[in-house]
Amino acid sequence: MKRRKVLLVGWDGVRDDTARRLALPALTEVADAGRWWTTTLPDVDVAPTVTAVGWSTILTGVWPGDHGVLANEEELNRLHRYPEVLTTAFCERPTLATYGAASALIFGTTFGPGPLFGPGVRTVDWVDRRHYPGKFTETDPLIQEAAERQLREEDPDLAFVYLGETDQIAHDFGTGVEYEGAIARQDARLARLIDCLRSRPSFADEEWLVMVTTDHGHLDEGGHGGGSWQERQSFVVAGVLGGQAQWAEDAENVDIAPTILTHLGIPAPERYRGKSLRGTVDAG
Ligand SMILES: [Zn+2]
16 A cells, blocks of 8 residues: 655646646646636636635645635635635644645745645745845745755655745746746746655655645736636646546645545545545556
8 A cells, every 4th residue: 555645836826728738847747637617717806816715725625615715815714714825734644744845925924824834734835035136036936946955865745845936937927928938937946846755765665645726727927816817817737646546627726635535535524515536446
């Protein structure tokens, strides 16, 4: 019986249509080991298509009406009752090694509705991007380096790695060639993370679920928060390295958290609004 582990990679503000058009090698490799679903965020009568809302939904497994993060601004919410999936998993299985790496303020500080990282994220690599003039263009490489070391040398069971440069570039330049270049850089980073998993001495005894997702899309000219299809588009890519699985036909972003827990053999809590994308019966 292989040890089951999870790597969830978060890319901020990556449009599904752009990512598909670019035929990204690493993302395609994960999808070939599983599936790539196009997903749609709730319309703005539920919540705006902004970063804090998007990641709260992805990580808590419930919709904005439940987790209560309805903007990027400081506000009361229910994250203490709807913790992110790392804390949920850790509370169910305290031997689990959970790992989070991010440089966006909402994960590691009380900025806006944060911190999104709860007490069950037991190892954190955190960089405060306010100290770096180039923002995510400077901090993503630092987060990437830390995550690579963690995945190569340590023994995480459930890892979340957040990279934000794509959103920054879209805000600065729109969704043209600079944006495509930033998405390609995220994909190159994903390739290196997967290389780290494969280089683990224990890799042959492990079964890694790799998932990649995004919190919202972008208008062609850059910018998000509204209800256009460009802003509401998202995606989920999931694949199992060194294993086979059956996958659901359709997906929503609230399905990510229950998929992670199911892979780890932890029952999804009743509060969850989604389903496991991985079937319980393996194909092989
Ligand atoms: Zn965002």
